[in-house]
Amino acid sequence: xxxxxxxxxxxxxxxxxxxxxxxxxxxxxxxxxxxxxxxxxxxxxxxxxxxxxxxxxxxxxxxxxxxxxxxxxxxxxxxxxxxxxxxxxxxxxxxxxxxxxxxxxxxxxxxxxxxxxxxxxxxxxxxxxxxxxxxxxxxxxxxxxxxxxxxxxxxxxxxxxxxxxxxxxxxxxxxxxxxxxxxxxxxxxxxxxxxxxxxxxxxxxxxxxxxxxxxxxxxxxxxxxxxxxxxxxxxxxxxxxxxxxxxxxxxxxxxxxxxxxxxxxxxxxxxxxxxxxxxxxxxxxxxxxxxxxxxxxxxxxxxxxxxxxxxxxxxxxxxxxxxxxxxxxxxxxxxxxxxxxxxxxxxxxxxxxxxxxxxxxxxxxxxxxxxxxxxxxxxxx
Amino acid sequence: xxxxxxxxxxxxxxxxxxxxxxxxxxxxxxxxxxxxxxxxxxxxxxxxxxxxxxxxxxxxxxxxxxxxxxxxxxxxxxxxxxxxxxxxxxxxxxxxxxxxxxxxxxxxxxxxxxxxxxxxxxxxxxxxxxxxxxxxxxxxxxxxxxxxxxxxxxxxxxxxxxxxxxxxxxxxxxxxxxxxxxxxxxxxxxxxxxxxxxxxxxxxxxxxxxxxxxxxxxxxxxxxxxxxxxxxxxxxxxxxxxxxxxxxxxxxxxxxxxxxxxxxxxxxxxxxxxxxxxxxxxxxxxxxxxxxxxxxxxxxxxxxxxxxxxxxxxxxxxxxxxxxxxxxxxxxxxxxxxxxxxxxxxxxxxxxxxxxxxxxxxxxxxxxxxxxxxxxxxxxx
Numbered sequence: 001x002x003x004x005x006x007x008x009x010x011x012x013x014x015x016x017x018x019x020x021x022x023x024x025x026x027x028x029x030x031x032x033x034x035x036x037x038x039x040x041x042x043x044x045x046x047x048x049x050x051x052x053x054x055x056x057x058x059x060x061x062x063x064x065x066x067x068x069x070x071x072x073x074x075x076x077x078x079x080x081x082x083x084x085x086x087x088x089x090x091x092x093x094x095x096x097x098x099x100x101x102x103x104x105x106x107x108x109x110x111x112x113x114x115x116x117x118x119x120x121x122x123x124x125x126x127x128x129x130x131x132x133x134x135x136x137x138x139x140x141x142x143x144x145x146x147x148x149x150x151x152x153x154x155x156x157x158x159x160x161x162x163x164x165x166x167x168x169x170x171x172x173x174x175x176x177x178x179x180x181x182x183x184x185x186x187x188x189x190x191x192x193x194x195x196x197x198x199x200x201x202x203x204x205x206x207x208x209x210x211x212x213x214x215x216x217x218x219x220x221x222x223x224x225x226x227x228x229x230x231x232x233x234x235x236x237x238x239x240x241x242x243x244x245x246x247x248x249x250x251x252x253x254x255x256x257x258x259x260x261x262x263x264x265x266x267x268x269x270x271x272x273x274x275x276x277x278x279x280x281x282x283x284x285x286x287x288x289x290x291x292x293x294x295x296x297x298x299x300x301x302x303x304x305x306x307x308x309x310x311x312x313x314x315x316x317x318x319x320x321x322x323x324x325x326x327x328x329x330x331x332x333x334x335x336x337x338x339x340x341x342x343x344x345x346x347x348x349x350x351x352x353x354x355x356x357x358x359x360x361x362x363x364x365x366x367x368x369x370x371x372x373x374x375x376x377x378x379x380x381x
Numbered sequence: 382x383x384x385x386x387x388x389x390x391x392x393x394x395x396x397x398x399x400x401x402x403x404x405x406x407x408x409x410x411x412x413x414x415x416x417x418x419x420x421x422x423x424x425x426x427x428x429x430x431x432x433x434x435x436x437x438x439x440x441x442x443x444x445x446x447x448x449x450x451x452x453x454x455x456x457x458x459x460x461x462x463x464x465x466x467x468x469x470x471x472x473x474x475x476x477x478x479x480x481x482x483x484x485x486x487x488x489x490x491x492x493x494x495x496x497x498x499x500x501x502x503x504x505x506x507x508x509x510x511x512x513x514x515x516x517x518x519x520x521x522x523x524x525x526x527x528x529x530x531x532x533x534x535x536x537x538x539x540x541x542x543x544x545x546x547x548x549x550x551x552x553x554x555x556x557x558x559x560x561x562x563x564x565x566x567x568x569x570x571x572x573x574x575x576x577x578x579x580x581x582x583x584x585x586x587x588x589x590x591x592x593x594x595x596x597x598x599x600x601x602x603x604x605x606x607x608x609x610x611x612x613x614x615x616x617x618x619x620x621x622x623x624x625x626x627x628x629x630x631x632x633x634x635x636x637x638x639x640x641x642x643x644x645x646x647x648x649x650x651x652x653x654x655x656x657x658x659x660x661x662x663x664x665x666x667x668x669x670x671x672x673x674x675x676x677x678x679x680x681x682x683x684x685x686x687x688x689x690x691x692x693x694x695x696x697x698x699x700x701x702x703x704x705x706x707x708x709x710x711x712x713x714x715x716x717x718x719x720x721x722x723x724x725x726x727x728x729x730x731x732x733x734x735x736x737x738x739x740x741x742x743x744x745x746x747x748x749x750x751x752x753x754x755x756x757x758x759x760x761x762x
Contacts, residue, residue, distance in 0.1 A: 046707055046714045051694070074681065074706040082684050082702050090698040300455065303463050313432070317471040321463050325455040326427055332713060333427045 010146075010189040010216055012248045018362040020240075020267040023354045026217075026248055028146050029187040030086070031093045033061040035248060036264045036357075038350045039096060039272035040343055044069050045079075045089040048277050049335040050343070052091045058312070058340065059347035062094040062147075064272040067139050068103030071129070072122045076142035084144030096147035096272070098252070099136045099178075099193075102221075105153065113153065115170070133177035145188070147217070150178035152193045154222035157231075164197035171195045171221075172209040179213050189216035191250060194243065197222055198235045207242030217248040220268070224253040233262050240267040257286055257349055261369055264353050265362070276346045280339030283327045285314075287345060288372045292320075294338065298380045299324040312344035313337065391527075391570040391597055393629045399743040401621075401648040404735045407598075407629055409527050410568040411467070411475045414442040416629060417645045417738075419731045420477060420653035421724055425450050426460075426470040429658050430716040431724070433472045439693070439721065440728035443475040443528075445653040448520050449484030452510070453503045457523035465525030477528035477653070479633070480517045480559075480574075483602075486534065494534065496551070514558035526569070528598070531559035533574045535603035538612075545578035552576045552602075553590040560594050570597035572631060575624065578603055579616045588623030598629040601649070605634040614643050621648040638667055638730055642750055645734050646743070657727045661720030664708045668726060669753045673701075675719065679761045680705040693725035694718065 012035075014024040026033040040047045040055055043066045047055045055063065065085055070076060079088050086092055101118070104111060108120035108129075117132025136151035152171035155163050175192050182190045192210035196202030210218060220239050223232050232254075240249050250270035251263050260271055276286065285292040287307040292299075294306075302320035310316075314323065314337035326334040349369070356365035393416075395405040407414040421428045421436055424447045428436045436444065446466055451457060460469050467473050482499070485492060489501035489510075498513025517532035533552040536544050556573050563571045573591035577583030591599060601620050604613050613635075621630050631651035632644050641652055657667065666673040668688040673680075675687075683701035691697075695704065695718035707715040730750070737746035 044707070044710045044712055045703070046712045049713045051714065051717065073710060074702070078682060078702070081682065082700060088700070088703055088706075090703075301459060301462065319463060319469070321455070321459070322426070322469055322471075325469075326425070329425045329454060331425060331427045332430045332716060333432065335713060336432065336717070 010187060012217070012246065014246070016358045016360070018357045018360050019265065021264050021353070021357045021362045022267060022269060023357040024248075024269065026094075026269075028094045028189070030095075030146055031061065033094055033270075034350075034354055035269040036350055036353055037061055037270045038260065038346050039064045039270065040277065040346075041066070041272055041274045042089060042091070042095075043274070044073070045085060047339075047343075049281060049332070049339040050277070052089065054340055055091075055343065056093065058343040059351060060343065062096055063091055065095050065097045065143065065145065066103060067097050067100035067136060067143070068107065068131075070097075070143060071100065071131075071139050072124050072127075076139040080142040080144070086144055094146040095144070096250075097140045097143055097145035097149065099149040099151040100131050100139070101136070101152045102154065102252075104131055115173075117151075118153075133174045134181040137178055137181035141185070147189045147191060148182060149191050149219065150175045150193050150215075152195060152221055154195050154225065155197070157197060157222075157225050157227040159197060161197075161199060161202075164195075164199060165202055168195040168197075168202050168206050168222075172206060175210060176213055179215070191215055191217040191219050191248075193219040193221040193252070194239060195222045196239075198227060198231055200238050203235070203239045204242045207239075211244060215247070217250060217270075218243040219250040219252050221252050223251065224255055224259070229259060229262070232259070233266065236263055236266040236268065257346070258370075258373070260346070260349060261353065261366060264357075265366065276342030277339045280337075280342045281335040283334065283338065285323075285338050286342050287377070288369075289375050289377050290373050292377055294320065294323045294327050294334075296324075302381050304378070304381070306341060307345075310341065310345065310348075312341045314341040391568060393598070393627065395627070397739045397741070399738045399741050400646065402645050402734070402738045402743045403648060403650060404738040405629075405650065407475075409475045409570070411473065411527055412442065414475055414651075415731075415735055416650040417731055417734055418442055418651045419641065419727050420445045420651065421658065422447070422653055422655045423470060423472070423476075424655070425454070426466065428720075428724075430662060430713075430720040431658070433470065435721060436472075436724065437474065439724040440732060441724065443477055444472055446476050446478045446524060446526065447484060448478050448481035448517060448524070449488065449512075451478075451524060452481060452512075452520050453505050453508075457520040461523040461525070467525055475527040476525070477631075478521045478524055478526035478530065480530040480532040481512050481520070482517070482533045483535065483633075485512055496554075498532075499534075514555045515562040518559055518562035522566070528570045528572060529563060530572050530600065531556045531574050531596075533576060533602055535576055535606065536578070538578060538603075538606050538608040540578060542578075542580060542583075545576075545580060546583055549576040549578075549583050549587050549603075553587060556591060557594050560596070572596055572598040572600050572629075574600040574602040574633070575620060576603045577620075579608060579612055581619050584616070584620045585623045588620075592625060596628070598631060598651075599624040600631040600633050602633050604632065605636055605640070610640060610643070613640070614647065617644055617647040617649065638727070639751075639754070641727070641730060642734065642747060645738075646747065657723035658720045661718075661723045662716040664715065664719065665723075666704075666719050667723050668758070669750075670756050670758050671754050673758055675701065675704045675708050675715075677705075683762050685759070685762070687722060688726075691722065691726065691729075693722045695722040
């Protein structure tokens with residue numbers, strides 16, 4: 001962990017580009033984040049089924065925490081009193097927190113959206129809460145987040161242009177209020193979030209509004225909300241280009257391995273997704289040869305590892321037969337091992353892309369990635 | 382791990398005694414077992430919520446595997462084809478397997494007991510199975526168990542003397558059949574199981590029958606089946622003394638920390654129990670100051686560790702407030718951390734007793750153990 005308490009700082013340096021793909025380093029007082037970076041999601045102050053040391057061992061430089069979940073339980077004030085989220089969850093490296101805006105719209109009950117913010121009821125206990133740009137900034141500060149996200153709002157897709165434009169413009173007004181409320185916090189970063197759905201003109205308008213305000217990094221929001229990979233990639237063909245070259249670009253909530261590779265190819269530096277951990281708890285493994293459903297009876301007698309080339313504990317120490325058995329037996333080690341494998345594989349993809357971009361061989365790396373996936377899983381024994 | 386493939390062996394050496402408490406070492410080709418030993422239970426080829434490396438890190442020298450569960454799923458034949466239980470579950474140190482007899486009587490459906498053995502239906506899928514001394518020996522051999530238990534049977538207590546005597550004598554006939562079926566397996570041990578309920582004369586008769594057959598170690602069965610600690614200790618005041626001094630004595634299915642200490646005081650060398658792992662999954666922690674229910678609201682804002690003197694990961698890296706939060710949030714790390722703590726604490730008790738017996742200070746150690754427990758949990762913040 002690189003830490004310089006004398007000069008708290010947040011900076012981004014681009015080390016190499018290959019086509020539109022980029023590799024670099026985000027420096028923070030809590031350590032460096034190598035980009036392109038995949039951020040495991042630690043929703044309720046834990047990456048589900050993992051010890052934080054194990055998450056770090058997969059190669060993760062940064063975690064994502066969810067403001068919505070943490071504000072409801074155990075509450076941001078409680079976490080602040082206990083010394084902040086890093087200490088609370090035993091993760092001393094950087095943490096990015098979302099603003100709560102997306103989860104409020106997708107998880108809470110009886111929500112009411114106004115210019116001021118969102119009133120809603122907790123999905124945990126039905127209690128009433130209010131989120132606004134100012135309250136979101138306050139919560140993320142209480143948590144001690146290193147990378148704070150603007151409070152925003154976005155429609156599920158498909159949506160009509162009028163709804164997308166209105167929502168984007170509200171989010172831009174909230175971005176200004178977020179910036180004002182965030183204030184000056186050396187060593188901490190505030191990211192703006194571009195909205196505008198799949199509409200090129202709105203994406204440009206949103207990027208211009210954000211650049212006018214000025215942020216430490218820029219997220220691409222409002223994608224991976226049901227539009228499918230083709231439309232997401234079409235949007236990523238233009239959306240990142242409207243954002244500054246010299247700041248990190250974060251594509252929120254993405255994705256499957258091929259989504260991630262396609263996003264990096266189009267100039268994205270950071271991503272997050274629950275997929276590797278959620279899949280791990282439901283018996284789904286992601287490997288270089290595609291998805292493996294460990295529940296399938298074909299694995300019951302298979303002495304081979306999930307992926308012979310993988311160096312994670314699940315692949316180094318256990319057979320597919322064991323992984324099948326513990327899944328079928330509802331044993332916790334099933335989720336523990338598959339989550340570890342999936343997170344390890346996702347980080348391996350990121351390292352592969354970072355190395356390939358630095359070497360100027362991203363195109364060959366990408367071809368190999370797709371060719372290997374196209375082989376499909378190994379033949380049954 | 383001590384391994385000597387040139388001279389496969391199983392032996393027990395007593396290093397010191399203090400009163401009736403004993404400390405020593407069981408040597409096996411897969412490593413030494415320091416006694417008194419507590420064996421975590423890995424029922425379905427996993428100590429629930431734990432990675433095997435972590436179980437080892439708590440200080441466990443040996444695990445227990447359950448014949449009944451493994452024969453039903455994934456089956457002993459499958460495990461044998463996959464290279465045995467040690468490889469299957471990634472635990473290269475010694476494994477003791479029970480005979481299946483106890484679980485058949487407590488877990489299976491529609492069981493029918495005859496002189497020959499027990500016919501029953503699986504609690505997993507209703508399929509029909511048969512267990513006998515010969516089949517139990519076969520299964521434990523297929524699993525590759527280092528310490529094999531005789532197939533036996535025991536009544537729940539209270540039971541009348543007639544039922545206890547008949548059951549004990551059947552178990553003694555089965556012990557002979559177990560010994561005959563086990564045969565000569567250098568480096569592997571077969572343990573007989575003393576029965577006889579709380580009856581001194583039957584315990585003596587059973588011990589005499591077992592010694593006549595001759596075993597590598599002797600278990601005390603039929604206790605911790607509902608009789609309570611007082612009656613168990615009263616029985617342990619005489620039952621171990623009927624068994625050979627120069628062989629390990631294993632008290633099956635025990636117990637809570639004070640049960641364990643009282644058993645060691647009475648000459649027991651080995652124990653196993655699901656308690657530390659089961660408690661860990663239900664929010665119960667065992668500490669030197671007694672039990673802590675982490676669900677309790679008093680912990681919600683408590684920045685202190687579960688036990689300030691404990692060096693386990695749960696106590697080193699997390700507050701009670703965090704442990705409370707993740708339990709309330711149904712996060713897997715709750716069971717992972719509390720199980721780790723509980724297993725660590727149980728092994729710490731064992732190490733404390735081994736050291737005290739070797740130093741001739743067991744009485745003082747025991748007094749301190751009880752005095753510290755009597756303090757109760759630390760005051761709320």
